[in-house]
Amino acid sequence: MEKRIGFLGPQGTFSHEATQTYIESQAKLNGSDVTYALKAFYTIQDVLLGLKKDDIDEAIVPIENSLEGAINVTLDVLAKEEGFYIVDEHIIPINLNLVAKKGTKIEDIKTIISHPQPLGQCRNYLGNTFKNVIQMEEDSTSKAAQKVASADGTYAAVTSSIAAKTYGLDILDSNIQDAKNNFTRFVIISKVLKKKTGRDKTSIVFSTENKPGSLYKILDIFSLWDINMTRIESRPAKNELGQYIFFIDIDGHIEEQDVYDALTMVKRKTSFYRFLGSYPAFGNLYDV
Amino acid sequence: MEKRIGFLGPQGTFSHEATQTYIESQAKLNGSDVTYALKAFYTIQDVLLGLKKDDIDEAIVPIENSLEGAINVTLDVLAKEEGFYIVDEHIIPINLNLVAKKGTKIEDIKTIISHPQPLGQCRNYLGNTFKNVIQMEEDSTSKAAQKVASADGTYAAVTSSIAAKTYGLDILDSNIQDAKNNFTRFVIISKVLKKKTGRDKTSIVFSTENKPGSLYKILDIFSLWDINMTRIESRPAKNELGQYIFFIDIDGHIEEQDVYDALTMVKRKTSFYRFLGSYPAFGNLYDV
Incomplete structure (x- = not known):
């Protein structure tokens, strides 16, 4: 089987490096059953457009850097486009x-x-x-x-x-980067959901009603179901200054009953909600 | 009295435009008692360095855009530097x-x-x-x-x-910007705290201990004291991927007992905490 993977090119970018080390890690897991064809795109939007048009099977895009924070264009596309799911994540060190x-x-x-x-x-x-x-x-x-x-x-x-x-x-x-602790996390995006592996995390995006305490009420749901939130990131809702959408990562897979029930409640209590995928959490930064 | 205000130059930037409309709004409030001297700087860091060295009395810097989100360099400097306080905010429309x-x-x-x-x-x-x-x-x-x-x-x-x-x-x-709802919020930074005006907001930055539910516990404090949180923004802690600091805005002034008590509790429950100022909330977007 051949898998076509799109990344932010051209050759020699950190995205290219991430794609190659990701493929190597997958080869270790899957053996030689899967071969990979790499395809470079000019912008992050183009990578995801390639996925939308089935020119590629998976897209690998940066989502977060340990020093600079979120990659806004990736978050904005994930919030906007339906039918994309995160199926894996991959982390590489960035030496400049x-x-x-x-x-x-x-x-x-x-x-x-x-x-x-x-x-x-x-x-x-x-x-x-x-x-x-x-x-x-x-x-x-x-x-x-x-x-x-x-x-x-x-x-x-x-x-x-x-x-x-x-x-x-x-x-x-x-090694001219200000802090030596410089890593970028990439997500692998596909149109197909990923099955439970037992060491999974789940990503969602939502906006709350414009009422006092509405974000707190959502986090209350996770507390109620004993679900650990590992990340919260806000982005502007873009309709009005002071309105936000929230990206949240939690431990667990949507196939687990607790996660399913909690997210069902989150969906009920939010004005906009999108499930972004359940996928295996990256193992160890220093294994790379 | 003359007030020296630093902004991100050169002439003709949106920061320059914001500084001029801010001064005009202040002149309406204060009459002709205060005159203003504008000083342009090359980077946001330089504006704040000018304030640190007393080359200026106040710095006006962008903190948030309604489409692009947070201005990271401003947040990072506010988290890092001691003795700077937000004393006011100002919002202008951005037409490109x-x-x-x-x-x-x-x-x-x-x-x-x-x-x-x-x-x-x-x-x-x-x-x-x-x-x-x-x-x-x-x-x-x-x-x-x-x-x-x-x-x-x-x-x-x-x-x-x-x-x-x-x-x-x-x-x-x-008017080539993608969304027509394009505003930038600026904060005015000084070394002197602002007195209560009765229509105030308060900004803090903190990091939580690396334990499940620790952010939720902080938001719980605001819920307990009936304090409305209007904004939460995360930035990487920069020591490790997956560690964050949080910028939170709440309604009210530190001189109010409830705000003071709640923030005292927040300080106790966080591993890093900095009070960034209490200041009048911007009135009406469309008055500009």
Whole structure:
């Protein structure tokens, strides 16, 4: 069986790295029964559009970074699109490097290019070391590396080491992220629900009625059923400033009676509700 | 008396616009007793550093947009720095325009430049109308406009109309933001606490112990004291993936006994806690 997996390209992005290590971890679980075909997309929206149109079987997209927080576009698409389910999660460490053309010196650099997420992850380093240097956004760290490779020697990029290698750039400085505890969590999205594995978590999104204490009442339901909430993330509802939708992760699988009953009650008590999937929780960060 | 206010410059940014309308609203309240001196800074961190070093008396920084959500850098600085208090809030509508050099046609455009926030706010518009156009990040909408003014006619920017005017650019398309309900909330930060006005709100930030149900227990305190929570925002704790700090807004002022007692209890029950200020809640969005 062949599985087609879409990721945020081009080659050399951390999403690409995550996809490859995810596939390797799956191969260990499934043996050689499944082969994988990777397909790169230009934006997170395009990856998920590819899934919608059945160009791919699964999409792997970043959902959360340990320093920068939620990946808003992923949350917004999950809240909006029906028929997508999270079927797995995968976590990789993010090690960032300052890369430039051979011969470039630190003091030559006038512009530093990267994706906004890695730029944010090096905020202190860039602010201290490159006070008057312009920061420029690109769609991906690979595109940033590509741009630096074709520009004059006043540009540098913040990228993975694999991207530096791909575009023939020198690493001027490595592990430049402000905190060394830099991980990104990816979710694997499919149109098919995942069966219970026994070490599962469940994700939902909802909005409450605009009444005092309405979020508290929802969390009360989880407390009543002794269900552990592991994450809450709010996003603007986009209809009015001060209105929010909430993404919540809980322990357990929808096939478990308690989880099913609690979520049935949550659905009754919310003005908008969507089940985003039950899937195995990622094992150990340091197994990667 | 002169008050020195720092904002995210240069001239023509939405922060500049917010600062001017804030000053006008203050002049209505205070009469001509207070005059204002505006000082532009290059980054949100620099605005707050200016306040720390007493180069300014107050800083005005964006904290939340009705479409894109929280401004992470503002939240992260508020959580980290001691001795800063929110003393007021101000909300302005954000109307975005596609601007370019005189004579540029829509089909000429190869690169669109702006701050990541407005680019996000026009995600659908840009994705539909400019499928293969490169999006490039700049520090501010003004810098984007400046860049377009000095580039060849294949560039466009997403900016305020005041920025287009400042840099002599044509407006090719206006109100291009995906949702028309686009507002940004700013907070005014000072080293001096604000007295009770009778229509106040209070902001805190905390982290809970890493135990099941610990966030629920905090919200339980507000429920017990009949205090209405109007906002909850999580940010990564940055020490470990899956650990968070929470920003919460409640109705009322710290000088009120109930608020004081509830927050004393919250402080006891959290592993990290910081009071971020009590201040008058913004009146009416449509008075602006």
